[in-house]
Every structure is written in structure tokens, then in C-alpha cells.
Amino acid sequence: SISVASVDVKLGSAFHTIQESDPEYVASRNLEAIISSSERTEGVVMSVLGTSVMIAWNASGRCGNHVACCFRFLSLLWKFRLSGCHVGISNGSAFCGTIGALGQRFVTAMGSIISISSSLCATGAEIGCFGLYATPEKMVSAAATSMSSSLRPIDKWSLSGTEHDEFTVYQV
Numbered sequence: 001s002i003s004v005a006s007v008d009v010k011l012g013s014a015f016h017t018i019q020e021s022d023p024e025y026v027a028s029r030n031l032e033a034i035i036s037s038s039e040r041t042e043g044v045v046m047s048v049l050g051t052s053v054m055i056a057w058n059a060s061g062r063c064g065n066h067v068a069c070c071f072r073f074l075s076l077l078w079k080f081r082l083s084g085c086h087v088g089i090s091n092g093s094a095f096c097g098t099i100g101a102l103g104q105r106f107v108t109a110m111g112s113i114i115s116i117s118s119s120l121c122a123t124g125a126e127i128g129c130f131g132l133y134a135t136p137e138k139m140v141s142a143a144a145t146s147m148s149s150s151l152r153p154i155d156k157w158s159l160s161g162t163e164h165d166e167f168t169v170y171q172v
Helices: 023-040 066-080 112-127 137-147
Strands: 002-009 044-049 052-057 085-092 095-101 104-110 131-136 152-158 166-171
Touching (some): 023 052
Parallel strands (some): 085 131
Antiparallel strands (some): 002 085
16 A cells, blocks of 8 residues: 655746746745655655656555655645645555666556546645545545544545545545
8 A cells, every 4th residue: 555645836826926037946946845855754756747746655665654654745845835736645555666767767656546646636726725635435544543633524536447436535
């Protein structure tokens, strides 16, 4: 089982706080905060595309409590107060491994939880929410135990054809 975070920072929303004429500076500053926070919490950056970052915990099987590590990442990210930052988090089963060519390999994960974290990130941006978290119904108790004071249930998603058909969505 792994935890995955999909993080996106809309550059346009950050321009009012930093020089509007330098989007490269804004993107670099945001990515530095996201990546350093993931490293401090045992996360592995799986991809960076523009200002979107996909991070996994326990993809290599070495992170004891990946849910707690993921939420520690979220709290570190919150401290940076990145304007326009949205995070979608999910945990569950995924196929994990390395891909690439000789000399350059990347950690990757495949499974429905990857799509779910991306959808949560996009939904958070639509509704103006910093963080959304979804976990399969069968895993709610583990997540609630580690972050019960920070989670507020807001919805249930049904996803047919996935390993877990129903997910509880929380606002973090």
C-alpha cells in the first residue's frame, strides 16, 4: 500500500505576491518548496510537469507509516503558504517500480489511486480548497486514526472497475 499526492500551483494566483514579470522565479520557488517538503517526509518525486508534481510514499516499500508521512508533507507545505496551491492525496494499492533506461531510472506507480489523487487536486482547485484526501472505505479507520482532527468528510465517490469501489473524500 502507498500514499500519493498530486500537487499543483497555479502561477497566475501567485503573481500578486511576487514580481508578476518573473513567472520562472515563482515556479522555481514553488517547486523547491514542494520537492524539499517531500524529501523531508520520505516521499519520492515520481514526476514534474510544469508546476504539477506527483509524489509517492512507500513506493519502494521502505516507509513505515506512509499515511503519516504524507500528512506531514501536507503540513510542511501548508507552512510555505503557496498561493494557489492545491493538493490531492489518496492511499491504497498500486503497482510500483522503476522504469527508464540504463543510467537514468525513475520511480513510478500505476493504479487507480494515482488518477484519484490527480482528480482530487483538480477538484480542490475548482472549489478553492487547499487539500482533499480520499481513501477506500476499507482503509478509513487507519487514515482517521492518524489525522482525525484534521479531516472533515465532505463526499463519497463511487468508482466502478477499481480495486475499491467506494471512497470517502475529506477536506484537509
